[in-house]
Amino acid sequence: MALTGLFLCTFLVGHLAGNLQLVFSTGEEGKRAFNEYAYFMSHNPAIKLLSYVTYISILFHIVDGFMLTIQNKKARPVGYAYNKPGANSSIASRNMAVLGTLILVFLATHMANFWWKAKVSSEKFPLHTYTVYPPMAERPTEMYYTVKGDAIPKEGVIVKEGTKLFIDSKMFEQQIAVMKQMNPGQQLPDMSQMNKNPELGEGYKDLHSLVFAFFGHDKSKQGFPKNDMALAGLIFYVISMLVLGFHLWHGFSSAFQSLGVNHAAYTPWIKKIGYGFAILVPGLFALIPIVIFITK
Amino acid sequence: MATKFININLKIWRQKNANAKGSLESYKLDKVSTDSSFLEMLDQLNEQLINEQKESIAFDHDCREGICGMCSLYINGRAHGPDTGTTTCQLHMRKFNDGDTIYVEPWRSRAFPIIKDLVVDRSAFDRIQQAGGFVSVNTSGRTMDANAIPIPKADADKAFEAAACIGCGACVATCKNGSALLFVGAKVSQYALLPQGKVEAQERVVNMVRQMDEEGFGNCTNTGACEIECPKGISLENIARMNREFLFAAAKSE
Incomplete structure (x- = not known):
């Protein structure tokens, strides 16, 4: 869990850096930059290899997570009539499996909306x-x-x-x-x-317009039907990022502890970096579609 | 502090034996001195039950000064009750108010089956200890003085802190996963930090972890609940040390 989790944290940083281009460069220039970047990400052999490592990590993280959760449930067949877990642990730390499952649901819709359309589906994909x-x-x-x-x-x-x-x-x-x-x-x-x-x-596949159309822009001229559910999509996205934030709030520093990295001098910093990561990364992820939505 | 007397309501888990189906029973106990310990309060309740010709409540206890690790009890949703850094015998009734309802439950873990009422079988811990919680030394003939080996003060202190574990099982009881990692981490650490323990360090951690898994304890998800509920303040650092020892041992093993 720890190794795959930390690897997926680095994936999040890469993915975020890519997404930030959507709002930091605008106009035809920005659109070109993003679509060129998307082309690079799907054609560079090193990136391809990295993407397979990512797929495997996600799968392993999910399967391992479910297996551990099942074992943990079995370890206490009869629960307490009165339990006060809030006295000794954070909500995030106690609900990693639930948060992870919610992230999995988000991931399924997220991949169906973007990854599937751009990479797998045989349907015609509009070009830049x-x-x-x-x-x-x-x-x-x-x-x-x-x-x-x-x-x-x-x-x-x-x-x-x-x-x-x-x-x-x-x-x-x-x-x-x-x-x-x-x-x-x-x-x-x-x-x-x-x-x-x-x-x-x-x-170039016009992924830039796909994203903008998904979050409410009228890109029918570019071949993307107008999305009437843009606001619902946005709310779901933002909530999912909140869930991801909670997952990372515990997960980041927890991964270090699982790998045996606990040190009086470094652990407080690892925790602080973890909390910062949990706020900053999902926060910026969520900000991008918000900006796109309000500039439609 | 002046002695006060309070009247309390209790909801206590009663279970005839390991196979019987138990349930929470309600009791009313009057005139409980706030100076009495939680276990003395249970003694008082048992006397009342005996006077009423009813079966007394079975609960574990021994030294009653917080060092033996015998007492347990999940009191009002927390292991060893609302205080931190104390065992149940060190918990006093002054922590409760007149008219309070107090829930008393046994440790809940697949690896700690209930024997009767509030008494659970913690021999799983003994078996984990037997799997590696020892050092092999020559005890016949010319034995070496343990103090002849110089040990850095910091290491000795950390080993001592880990060795403070009394094996009460509060870590398992409070962990949402029923994980015993704080216990095993402490037992591994107390030897891993000392030169005497280095000889068997590699097999020790592997064997103890294997036994732990066989006993049916859950996995650690680092919620940190055990560290807070541990009456001896055993730190999560010990779990990390055990993880470290285990990773290296597993990587090196043939």
């Missing part, structure tokens, strides 16, 4: 697009932002394998046919000689 206003054009143009930093107009491009951008050859042929009609004499490229499906690049 932005609007440009060409000086002479009548209307603004929607562009894809690609991994190589290119801008590719949305029109005439089809998406394959989730993120790969290809020329829509049918539309291209139609356009050529139109041009042929308009200028009968002009020499036009022979379509049969061309690669009909040239890959133009790879787009």
